[in-house]
Amino acid sequence: MSTLRKQALKEIGGREIKTMFKEETTLSEEFAINVFDRKAMRHYLSPEAFKAVVSAIDDGVKIERRIADQIALGMKTWAMERGATHYTHWFHPYTDATAEKHESFLDRASDGSVFENFNGNALVQQEPDASSFPNGGLRNTFEARGYTAWDPSSAAFVFDQTLCIPTIFVSYNGEALDQKTPLLRSLQALDKAATQVVRYFNKDTNRVSVSLGLEQEYFTVDNALVKARPDLQLTGRTLIGHIAAKDQQLEDHYFGAIPRRTMSFMKEFEHEAYRLGILLKTRHNEVAPNQFECAPLYEEANLAIDHNLLLMTLMQRVAEKHNLKILFHEKPFAGVNGSGKHCNWSMITDQGVNLLSPGKTPRNNLQFLTFFVVTVRAVFEHHYLLMGSVMSLSNSLRLGASEAPPAIMSIFAGKKITDTLQSIVERVSSKKKMSPDEKTELKLDVVGKIPEILLDNTDRNRTSPFAFTGNRFEFRAVGSSSNCALPMTVLNTAVAQALTRFKAEVDKLTSKKIKKDEAIFQVLRMFIEESQSILFEGNGYSEEWLKEATQRGLRAVETPIEGFKAFIEKASIGLFEQYNVMSEAELRARYEIFNEIYAKKIQIEARVMGDLSINHIVPTAIKYQNCLIKNVTGLKQILTKEEYDMLASPQLRSIKKIGTYIKNLRDLMHDLIVERKNAIAAEEFPARAKAYMDNVLPIMQEMRTNTDKLERIIDDDLWSLPKYRELLFM
Numbered sequence: 001m002s003t004l005r006k007q008a009l010k011e012i013g014g015r016e017i018k019t020m021f022k023e024e025t026t027l028s029e030e031f032a033i034n035v036f037d038r039k040a041m042r043h044y045l046s047p048e049a050f051k052a053v054v055s056a057i058d059d060g061v062k063i064e065r066r067i068a069d070q071i072a073l074g075m076k077t078w079a080m081e082r083g084a085t086h087y088t089h090w091f092h093p094y095t096d097a098t099a100e101k102h103e104s105f106l107d108r109a110s111d112g113s114v115f116e117n118f119n120g121n122a123l124v125q126q127e128p129d130a131s132s133f134p135n136g137g138l139r140n141t142f143e144a145r146g147y148t149a150w151d152p153s154s155a156a157f158v159f160d161q162t163l164c165i166p167t168i169f170v171s172y173n174g175e176a177l178d179q180k181t182p183l184l185r186s187l188q189a190l191d192k193a194a195t196q197v198v199r200y201f202n203k204d205t206n207r208v209s210v211s212l213g214l215e216q217e218y219f220t221v222d223n224a225l226v227k228a229r230p231d232l233q234l235t236g237r238t239l240i241g242h243i244a245a246k247d248q249q250l251e252d253h254y255f256g257a258i259p260r261r262t263m264s265f266m267k268e269f270e271h272e273a274y275r276l277g278i279l280l281k282t283r284h285n286e287v288a289p290n291q292f293e294c295a296p297l298y299e300e301a302n303l304a305i306d307h308n309l310l311l312m313t314l315m316q317r318v319a320e321k322h323n324l325k326i327l328f329h330e331k332p333f334a335g336v337n338g339s340g341k342h343c344n345w346s347m348i349t350d351q352g353v354n355l356l357s358p359g360k361t362p363r364n365n366l367q368f369l370t371f372f373v374v375t376v377r378a379v380f381e382h383h384y385l386l387m388g389s390v391m392s393l394s395n396s397l398r399l400g401a402s403e404a405p406p407a408i409m410s411i412f413a414g415k416k417i418t419d420t421l422q423s424i425v426e427r428v429s430s431k432k433k434m435s436p437d438e439k440t441e442l443k444l445d446v447v448g449k450i451p452e453i454l455l456d457n458t459d460r461n462r463t464s465p466f467a468f469t470g471n472r473f474e475f476r477a478v479g480s481s482s483n484c485a486l487p488m489t490v491l492n493t494a495v496a497q498a499l500t501r502f503k504a505e506v507d508k509l510t511s512k513k514i515k516k517d518e519a520i521f522q523v524l525r526m527f528i529e530e531s532q533s534i535l536f537e538g539n540g541y542s543e544e545w546l547k548e549a550t551q552r553g554l555r556a557v558e559t560p561i562e563g564f565k566a567f568i569e570k571a572s573i574g575l576f577e578q579y580n581v582m583s584e585a586e587l588r589a590r591y592e593i594f595n596e597i598y599a600k601k602i603q604i605e606a607r608v609m610g611d612l613s614i615n616h617i618v619p620t621a622i623k624y625q626n627c628l629i630k631n632v633t634g635l636k637q638i639l640t641k642e643e644y645d646m647l648a649s650p651q652l653r654s655i656k657k658i659g660t661y662i663k664n665l666r667d668l669m670h671d672l673i674v675e676r677k678n679a680i681a682a683e684e685f686p687a688r689a690k691a692y693m694d695n696v697l698p699i700m701q702e703m704r705t706n707t708d709k710l711e712r713i714i715d716d717d718l719w720s721l722p723k724y725r726e727l728l729f730m
């Protein structure tokens with residue numbers, strides 16, 4: 001067997017690591033011990049400094065430099081007690097990972113002595129070179145500097161002996177270079193718009209925040225095998241590989257017993273996650289072999305996203321110890337279930353009321369219906385942009401495949417709610433005033449009858465990209481490897497816009513002396529009628545739905561590149577500018593970045609594909625072809641012509657078949673090089689991305705077909721790459 005694979009198969013396996021809890025502590029005692037949270041702050045900060053941070057977190061009040069020095073001092077003391085030697089601003093540029101540039105606390109004093117230094121300046125701002133991150137042209141050539149600025153609403157933490165300070169990342173001109181800045185702006189916009197609407201129902205509400213629970217799906221693969229697969233190593237997915245005889249057809253993996261080795265990995269990363277304040281709640285097997293999921297308890301959206309990104313880093317770190325590699329890629333194995341990051345999204349008031357949860361009284365339910373219908377209206381209005389926001393090369397391999405939602409938006413509401421919406425449309429009229437009896441009947445019999453727990457929403461429709469699951473919406477089209485800040489930014493801003501309009505319409509009616517409740521019903525009716533076509537209860541995976549959706553006027557995102565364009569459509573620019581979430585310049589920069597990343601990723605995949613076919617597959621095929629040639633030459637010497645004609649013909653056929661696949665691969669390789677050169681010659685990223693998509697990807701697909709055919713013919717012993725059966729079942 002070829003050395004790489006042989007070696008890998010020998011090295012397979014991991015040592016069991018016992019998770020160590022100090023015997024005398026319980027999980028809850030260890031929870032968040034590596035987080036500079038309010039509890040730690042109260043202990044390490046002066047009352048004045050503590051108050052300043054709290055009002056920065058709660059009310060966005062700016063922190064004075066003098067106070068920042070005090071906070072930095074407390075933070076440093078706390079972090080050093082936890083073994084930190086360095087600090088870093090931790091931010092989310094447009095790469096697949098978070099970014100950090102570590103600086104040592106060590107500094108030299110004027111008398112030459114060395115001491116640990118960390119002051120307000122270092123806490124509040126750093127200046128990483130913006131030109132080294134995707135910036136879509138936002139950085140002007142004379143001013144490469146970017147600035148990171150402290151985000152006090154996400155607590156600092158110690159990870160790997162480093163004090164990590166969550167920050168935003170902006171250009172010299174204040175334009176957002178990262179994913180967090182627009183997210184924070186969108187959360188503010190939603191807060192403002194939602195608070196005004198909640199006040200129709202409850203005057204005491206002062207704030208509305210977004211709650212987010214992120215289910216994270218992933219695959220584990222033995223690291224030794226990954227090292228023998230250049231494609232997994234460099235692109236996170238298998239570019240070639242014949243499907244294994246068994247995969248998920250027996251449906252025996254989902255919710256099955258978690259394999260021992262994975263379990264020991266899970267226990268360890270969960271423990272580390274708890275210490276970082278990430279409250280992981282569930283773990284289970286997913287549909288595909290070696291596929292799993294974990295989900296934390298929901299929390300405020302900005303924090304939930306920071307935690308998700310930190311968790312992904314942490315999981316990869318811990319996996320190394322167990323000789324495992326985590327694949328966050330949306331479609332690491334063709335023909336096998338892909339991975340998503342389901343975003344469970346809701347709005348919650350400062351009094352703890354979940355606005356998407358039906359309540360006990362007709363009044364609570366009217367509030368619930370308002371926020372439900374407004375969200376539906378928002379998703380309808382910006383359905384194309386929302387779907388565009390989850391587009392990437394990797395997620396495009398998953399969406400639209402038979403087990404993932406298609407790249408067309410629809411909302412599952414459940415029977416009870418659908419019926420309620422229908423009743424509102426039937427009973428409310430904008431033409432004639434409702435009689436007091438009609439109003440009472442509507443409130444008691446329709447709105448009042450929405451149960452607190454919606455049974456049909458617990459048995460939810462798994463095929464819907466955007467499903468109402470009883471007390472929240474679940475956006476399922478988001479990819480497992482992505483930073484979900486972008487889709488959440490789109491959703492928050494779209495809902496803010498719909499809420500603003502809702503309020504304007506209701507106020508217009510009440511100014512015409514229509515009673516508030518009736519005005520709300522009338523606007524609800526209008527919104528339902530306008531957005532009904534996005535509601536769909538059937539099978540979202542079916543061919544018929546695709547046809548029907550188009551007839552309903554819903555726009556499918558045909559390709560990732562079309563999806564990127566959604567960000568520079570007039571309506572999208574208008575939306576983001578209206579709420580100061582992103583300017584046109586920031587949007588155009590993102591459009592550039594999405595295309596740049598897309599093109600670069602295909603470029604890498606194409607190079608790896610070339611390496612695999614020419615340096616791995618073709619030589620192996622020739623070796624095996626030579627064995628066959630030797631065999632038939634030998635047969636010729638010992639057999640009669642008649643016997644030879646009969647017995648050698650299968651081998652002769654194989655020799656020719658192998659020859660054809662080799663020739664195909666060489667020809668395709670030639671085409672691949674030509675098309676890559678053509679693509680790279682396009683100066684603008686959008687044109688380059690399109691050339692890669694239209695002309696390079698199809699050649700890679702054809703190369704895969706040929707290599708996968710060869711895998712089925714060639715002696716297993718000669719095959720140099722770990723096979724699907726090994727990657728998925730070991």
Ligand code: ADP
Pocket residue numbers: 211212213214215282295296297298344345346347354471472
């Ligand atoms: P399932 O796989 O059945 O969808 P999970 O338990 O795996 O459910 O994940 C559900 C996620 O939704 C969890 O992160 C949970 O905390 C979150 N969640 C529950 N209620 C809300 C809510 N009101 N707002 C946001 N997220 C929520």
Ligand code: MG
Pocket residue numbers: 215293295
């Ligand atoms: Mg789940």
